[in-house]
Amino acid sequence: MSAMLEVKNIHCAYDAVPVIHGISLEVNEGELVAIIGANGAGKSTTMRTIAGLMHPVSGTISFMGEDISKTPASAAIKKGLSYVPEGRRLFSKLTVRENLELGAFATKDRKVIDERLEEMYELFPILKDRRDQTAETMSGGEQQMCAIARGLMSKPKLILLDELSLGLQPSLVERVFETVIEINKRGVTILLVEQMVQEALEIAKRGYVIQTGTIVYSGTSQELLCSEEVRKAYMGM
């Protein structure tokens, strides 16, 4: 059986400047996989390309057996692929509830939307308390919860999480990651990108290390955590 997500030898560029030079990776149904790497390595570009916000210059991306290399993000969401971008990107003047409802834009059924809202409020009780508050008035951690919940409102099969830890204090990072594990347990397949290498590998089953647009190491989290090269390059050891 083929993987849920198969990225094969993609090359990506901004204008004519190449930044991803032949990346291949796979995510199987039910897995929690991490992509790690330094600033500017190409993690977000890879995620945006998988999500359909940009398209690879060459190479293919398939999701649930279907080629989505040229599928726009709005259509990819409907197929069950959701993306939580780096930096949260909430609508700051909209309330928490309005932000969440935007995540379910493909659904018109009010009852379904309300059920999903309830599910999100159960998963993130803080969002229930803050549902009528505008996004901009929430703390960084609360905004990150809201961004994840918005990404889940489309009921994805696979969710791409880009640098959830950005700008959060360590105790909050831990809480956000606990929620990621919980989401995975509920059956959502996860591909996440992180600069917090140790923490990411502690929750993921497998990982890929990106360096200047190529994958330089891959393996189980245990293998990567034990690798001297990875420890030296990414964990300051």
Ligand SMILES: Nc1ncnc2c1ncn2[C@@H]1O[C@H](COP(=O)(O)OP(=O)(O)OP(=O)(O)O)[C@@H](O)[C@H]1O
């Ligand atoms: N919109 C853009 N236009 C032009 N170049 C870009 C654009 N976005 C990213 N790049 C370049 O592409 C390369 C990869 O960037 P990318 O954002 O994918 O890295 P990253 O691994 O996500 O980094 P970070 O950890 O800082 O988020 C970098 O050299 C970056 O300068």
Ligand SMILES: [Mg+2]
């Ligand atoms: Mg990035």
